[in-house]
């Protein structure tokens with residue numbers, strides 16, 4: 001693996017002084033893990049470790065239609081599949097507060113809460129600015145709490161719909177390629193395919209843009225020619241182009257598109273997982289285990305490195321996981337390092353209902369590997385991004401409710 005925490009970390013480890021291992025090392029590892037959990041904070045529940053975590057893995061989409069919005073996908077890269085296709089985020093919400101550029105779609109997680117009618121459909125969307133310079137600035141801003149306004153380069157939105165809604169059938173999709181949304185969505189930007197395209201090309205009047213900047217870029221990269229052709233063709237020919245759930249995306253700078261597949265972490269608890277073909281594993285399981293043992297031996301007193309070892313232990317079970325999801329009460333993020341963690345008291349309250357927010361999922365740096373992000377100093381990097389959402393998943397008069405995302409920065413900054 002070229003990029004992300006694993007690659008970095010293995011290299012780091014290889015440079016470390018290694019003391020000989022004892023045979024009772026296994027025990028020691030568990031003890032260390034618990035010690036860490038305990039001094040972590042609050043209620044010190046012992047069943048902490050047992051919270052069922054769902055892991056997200058990425059695969060190339062099986063069908064062209066499988067990631068369309070009326071199939072309620074979980075996906076990463078490409079354009080988002082907006083759940084509410086009309087009332088998209090607008091204005092500053094769509095922009096990086098640092099550089100002012102439109103944010104890029106990272107991933108979305110379909111996470112309905114079946115106990116409530118209003119959350120029959122529920123999707124969380126994560127966006128970020130691809131600039132590492134912006135993410136570094138974001139690091140300081142994420143501490144700000146209302147009434148101070150934080151300027152963020154990473155944003156997460158929650159959207160939910162009842163079973164009976166204007167956009168989708170109340171019956172489950174057949175998933176055979178024949179499903180259609182009940183109605184069209186708003187026109188999306190023809191360049192980024194991401195945000196609402198409320199600006200129209202004044203020449204052809206058919207290409208839509210979220211920002212003038214995207215219009216200019218599209219013009220230079222081919223719309224100039226396409227525009228003339230559109231002007232010659234009859235206007236009716238593309239009247240349904242705007243939404244069959246598919247807007248053409250001209251930009252080649254979106255991250256590659258994947259379908260997200262979920263699996264329970266418990267499936268990976270047995271040694272069977274090794275037999276079950278982890279041939280594509282980005283990091284060899286044995287390799288991580290060995291290095292981790294040495295690490296625990298050498299750095300027992302160093303909480304950052306201990307935390308990191310626990311993190312690696314979980315990752316080693318399924319090294320290709322890009323997401324860890326758990327909405328159970330008391331669920332917590334798995335922190336790569338102990339510094340730069342968010343404690344419960346630091347999680348800001350829901351800005352719509354004022355209620356508490358809880359951990360819902362975290363993203364791992366393996367995602368950068370799938371996105372083909374290089375491993376340079378200025379390339380995008382993080383240790384983990386943790387998303388906290390309104391515990392009651394409240395209603396509000398805005399369709400896309402901004403939730404809270406905490407970015408823990410990459411291991412390279414660990415002293």
Ligand SMILES: [Zn+2]
Nearest residue numbers: 096099129134
């Ligand atoms: Zn930016």
Ligand SMILES: [Zn+2]
Nearest residue numbers: 189192210214
């Ligand atoms: Zn755009």
Ligand SMILES: [Zn+2]
Nearest residue numbers: 201204207227
């Ligand atoms: Zn045009």
Ligand SMILES: [Zn+2]
Nearest residue numbers: 350353390394
């Ligand atoms: Zn709320």
